[in-house]
Amino acid sequence: MGMTDVLIVGAGPTGLVLACDLARRGTAVRIVDRSPAPPRTSRAKGPNARSLEILDGLGVAEEVLAAGSAPLPMVKYRDRLPVAETDPWADSAPSPDAPYDRGRLIAQWRLEEILRDRLAGYGVRVELGREVTGLAEGPGGRHVDVMFAEGRTERARYVVGCDGAHSSVRKLLGIGFEGTTAEDQVMVCGDVDLADGALDRTRWHQWFDEDGAVMLCPIPGTRTGWWFQAGPERDGRGRPLAPTADGFRRLLARHTALAGRALTRAELLSTYRVNVRMADRFRAGRVFLAGDAAHVHAVAGGLGMNTGIQDAFNLGWKLGLVLAGHAGAKLLDTYEEERLPVAARTLDLTSERLRATLEAIRRPGGGLDAAITPDTTGLGVGYRWSSLARGHADTVRQIGDGLPDAPQAGDRAPDAPCVNALTGARTRLHRVFAGPHTTVLGFGPGSAAVLREVAASYGDAGVRTCRVYAAHEDRAASSPGTAVVDDEGHAAAAYGTGASDGRGTGTLVVVRPDHHLGLSAPADDARSGHACLRRLHGSERFSGIGGRRP
Numbered sequence: 001m002g003m004t005d006v007l008i009v010g011a012g013p014t015g016l017v018l019a020c021d022l023a024r025r026g027t028a029v030r031i032v033d034r035s036p037a038p039p040r041t042s043r044a045k046g047p048n049a050r051s052l053e054i055l056d057g058l059g060v061a062e063e064v065l066a067a068g069s070a071p072l073p074m075v076k077y078r079d080r081l082p083v084a085e086t087d088p089w090a091d092s093a094p095s096p097d098a099p100y101d102r103g104r105l106i107a108q109w110r111l112e113e114i115l116r117d118r119l120a121g122y123g124v125r126v127e128l129g130r131e132v133t134g135l136a137e138g139p140g141g142r143h144v145d146v147m148f149a150e151g152r153t154e155r156a157r158y159v160v161g162c163d164g165a166h167s168s169v170r171k172l173l174g175i176g177f178e179g180t181t182a183e184d185q186v187m188v189c190g191d192v193d194l195a196d197g198a199l200d201r202t203r204w205h206q207w208f209d210e211d212g213a214v215m216l217c218p219i220p221g222t223r224t225g226w227w228f229q230a231g232p233e234r235d236g237r238g239r240p241l242a243p244t245a246d247g248f249r250r251l252l253a254r255h256t257a258l259a260g261r262a263l264t265r266a267e268l269l270s271t272y273r274v275n276v277r278m279a280d281r282f283r284a285g286r287v288f289l290a291g292d293a294a295h296v297h298a299v300a301g302g303l304g305m306n307t308g309i310q311d312a313f314n315l316g317w318k319l320g321l322v323l324a325g326h327a328g329a330k331l332l333d334t335y336e337e338e339r340l341p342v343a344a345r346t347l348d349l350t351s352e353r354l355r356a357t358l359e360a361i362r363r364p365g366g367g368l369d370a371a372i373t374p375d376t377t378g379l380g381v382g383y384r385w386s387s388l389a390r391g392h393a394d395t396v397r398q399i400g401d402g403l404p405d406a407p408q409a410g411d412r413a414p415d416a417p418c419v420n421a422l423t424g425a426r427t428r429l430h431r432v433f434a435g436p437h438t439t440v441l442g443f444g445p446g447s448a449a450v451l452r453e454v455a456a457s458y459g460d461a462g463v464r465t466c467r468v469y470a471a472h473e474d475r476a477a478s479s480p481g482t483a484v485v486d487d488e489g490h491a492a493a494a495y496g497t498g499a500s501d502g503r504g505t506g507t508l509v510v511v512r513p514d515h516h517l518g519l520s521a522p523a524d525d526a527r528s529g530h531a532c533l534r535r536l537h538g539s540e541r542f543s544g545i546g547g548r549r550p
């Protein structure tokens with residue numbers, strides 16, 4: 001029996017992001033889905049700002065931006081009449097440290113298509129029509145045997161269940177999925193076509209009245225396609241009726257100024273119930289859970305797919321490094337340590353956003369904008385509590401002390417526009433981070449020795465260095481790896497270093513492959529630099545950062 005490194009169960013957005021991340025590292029990965037054809041459901045409306053950064057890191061952001069559209073202003077109607085228009089992003093703008101300040105509207109199936117194409121570019125194809133029905137740990141816990149409905153068994157070093165809310169993998173592991181299902185909070189959804197010109201396609205239309213709601217948002221990339229969401233029709237005993245095209249027409253006629261016949265086609269119909277549940281563990285031995293398999297919550301805030309994408313990006317590099325022998329297996333413990341608290345917080349946040357939205361739509365002018373807060377961009381998610389961030393915090397002077405906004409270990413690594421010191425081309429720090437590697441940034445002349453040491457000791461373990469020069473700093477001395485010029489001071493400001501003015505000891509910033517900080521410390525602090533890279537890469541490679549052995 002052949003053995004693969006990672007077998008991913010489920011080719012939704014979570015599984016596909018994980019597969020792309022692993023495949024680009026050269027990890028032997030397979031991805032299976034029980035669906036006989038690529039799944040096409042009417043679900044998420046697109047990546048949030050943080051997911052766009054991840055997609056950028058995976059090299060597909062341009063395609064996603066081209067296939068999608070900007071989030072739309074919302075028109076709210078009461079008793080069929082427009083009463084308010086809101087642009088939830090009116091006060092938001094891209095900034096040097098966060099070029100994506102908002103998400104992008106794109107159908108989930110279209111995003112999946114882009115990710116599948118990317119994956120195919122690495123020579124990996126989704127194995128369709130393959131349903132996982134059993135799991136067994138091999139002798140000594142060295143691999144997992146995965147049983148399929150068609151009777152075959154495959155062997156993998158690690159298995160990741162990205163198989164959605166009803167996850168077979170989770171059930172096979174006996175992992176609980178505690179929480180609640182709100183039987184009364186029901187929505188019917190589908191992709192529909194409206195007669196050409198029936199509604200303004202530059203707006204997301206939302207009708208609310210005493211006994212119902214209909215929401216219609218144009219689907220980017222289509223001429224007449226719309227996402228339809230509505231409170232369901234109910235039978236005489238108040239039970240929700242199953243969605244049908246005729247039912248959608250009746251809902252249109254009842255709650256909107258459109259005639260029912262304006263709806264010319266309806267497909268991918270489904271009934272959505274608010275489930276708020278999460279797995280009590282995200283890992284059992286060599287098997288992990290990610291995405292909806294690990295957590296489900298209210299759609300308010302649009303975080304379901306996004307949290308899955310971000311789970312995958314947290315797990316991918318850890319599996320990749322361990323399988324390549326560049327990190328110890330202990331690194332894998334930090335997946336649950338970091339992502340389970342994020343999932344718990346997301347359950348709370350989305351429940352709170354749902355409550356706020358239900359409250360808002362009782363008033364004329366209220367709408368889905370009530371679900372959107374800065375939290376829902378995902379840019380603020382970090383892992384300060386993680387053991388990958390701890391360990392040096394108590395003993396080491398934190399760079400940016402006294403600067404409340406300076407990022408700390410665990411936080412998302414800010415972006416910054418800068419210039420490639422070699423070519424003079426404009427670039428950004430996130431371009432420098434993009435790829436499967438860890439990046440060590442060195443600010444100030446005092447960081448030069450450290451960067452040389454890191455390059456020599458960790459260069460073959462997936463660690464790259466980048467010297468960040470201040471605009472007027474002498475660049476005569478050569479530095480290993482990439483070098484950029486912080487010509488407008490955005491990098492120094494974003495990292496709170498103050499050191500790219502060319503003075504001081506310099507600063508060392510370790511950026512994990514998922515663009516979170518492992519460390520920000522003075523460059524002459526050998527102990528912290530060493531400890532951080534050991535935490536990430538799990539080996540004793542340094543002869544002594546900057547000449548001092550911890």
Ligand SMILES: Cc1cc2nc3c(=O)[nH]c(=O)nc-3n(C[C@H](O)[C@H](O)[C@H](O)COP(=O)(O)OP(=O)(O)OC[C@H]3O[C@@H](n4cnc5c(N)ncnc54)[C@H](O)[C@@H]3O)c2cc1C
Nearest residue numbers: 010012013014034044045132163164291292302304305306
């Ligand atoms: C109406 C609606 C609106 C939504 N809106 C948003 C939004 O705006 N923003 C957002 O972020 N999220 C949104 N979501 C949530 C989002 O769709 C999900 O969170 C997302 O699909 C989860 O992705 P996933 O890859 O984890 O799981 P899924 O997309 O569910 O994929 C799981 C895959 O696993 C496969 N599978 C299952 N069992 C097996 C098995 N035994 N063997 C092999 N394969 C298996 C399935 O066929 C499926 O393809 C919405 C959901 C709904 C229903």
